[in-house]
Amino acid sequence: MLRHLDAAHDRFGLSTPFRISRGVKTAADVVTVTIRQGETAGRGEAVPYARYGETIDDTLAAIRAIAPRIAAGATRADLAALLPAGAARNAVDCALWDLEARLAGTSVAALAGIAGPVALPSAITIGLDTPDAMARAAAKVAHVPLLKIKVDRTDPAAQIAAVRAAAPAPRLIVDPNESWTIETLAALAPYLSGWRIDLLEQPLPAGEDGALAGFDGPVPVCADESLHTAADLDALAGRYDVVNIKLDKTGGLTEALALANAARAKGFGLMIGCMVCSSLGIAPAMLLGAEAAFVDLDGPLWLGEDRPGGVIDRNGMLSPPAPGFWGDAA
The missing domain is CATH 3.30.390.10 (Enolase-like, N-terminal domain)
Structure with missing residues (x-):
């Protein structure tokens, strides 16, 4: 047909x-x-x-x-x-x-031979702002299990310190979105463990991440913009500890599943991420979340109105969409 x-x-x-x-x-x-x-x-x-x-x-x-x-x-x-x-x-x-x-x-999970989607602790993102504004935003979600902090080169130490002071309990991911230099990273490295940072995501521009080779930092470093498909993994060895899999980079769930398997086989930890999108973009990614050390799928939480039946966040735990929303015959 x-x-x-x-x-x-x-x-x-x-x-x-x-x-x-x-x-x-x-x-x-x-x-x-x-x-x-x-x-x-x-x-x-x-x-x-x-x-x-x-x-x-x-x-x-x-x-x-x-x-x-x-x-x-x-x-x-x-x-x-x-x-x-x-x-x-x-x-x-x-x-x-x-x-x-x-x-x-x-279901898609059954077709792929993997477990079905479950509720996951997913990062709540603190967007880039002044340190005071970021602290206020963090204080509102200080009870969740995982926060992600967006920073830049202007004053990342103040930004991170403000969020950590306002939210002392959650695990923390720091994401400069390629805005740092190796000199910035080296200067901040002594403080990262004191702030109890769990993961540093893509600190350097993708074209400059060769500087990470041999860098012995205090926290794991995650490749985001430097990673798209499994073909990129060999170039990341010795530079990154974790890889951020996003379906918009891999070209869908098919390659994302292959990338996750290849990354684990090469000793990389997994992070599952997303763009700012609706729950229709998140539902397939949730199938990868159970195997990941870090899950960052809060894209729909930024929307004024999501697609009906989408994911639900309860105190930093992201529940899958309603049955029949995507990936099953319900």
Whole structure:
């Protein structure tokens, strides 16, 4: 039976601005893919990211260009030859997983041979701001198990110290989003253990992370922008301890599962992350969370209004979407 692919741009306004070192976001612009076969439809979502040269229009064009191949029956296994790793492939891959599970009357977890989604301790992000404002934001969520702090090069010591003072209990991830130099990292290294930082995420620009080779810091360092697919892992050895898997980078759940297995085999710890997106972008990623040391899937929590039936956060524990939302035949 022929399939029909539809791709659309959806926008979700944020409840509060999301600030990181490279800019401010006030809305989540996503691409939603729906693939129909008869009366059954599968959905996927992706966030085109300017950091990787992606735009909404280019992503939509790439997806629509392969629509005839999808209509003729192209499978997830065919996608790597049709689209590069990135947002476009992610949306299509996740829609095909969803469709396949619904047609088979089962779940994506069962098809993949992995455990189903469960509630996970997921990071609550403290956006970049003045140290005082970051402290106020942290104080409101000081009871959660895991916080992620967005910092830059202006005064990261004050930013981190303010959050830690306001939230003494949670585990902490610090994310400079490529804004530091090796000199900044070396200067701050003696203080990181005192602040009880659990993970430092992508401190240096991806093109400069060779400086991390041989760097003996006090906390594990995680690759984010430096990692996209399993092909990148060998170059990260000796530089990073943990890798951040995001489906918008890998090009979907299919490659993300392969990357997770390859990363574990090479001795890397796992972090599962996301862009600012709706729960449709989070549902597939939650299938990877149980095997990860760090989970950062709070993208939908920034939205003024999520898709109906999406994930729910209760005190830093993220519960999966309602049955039938994505990835099962309920």
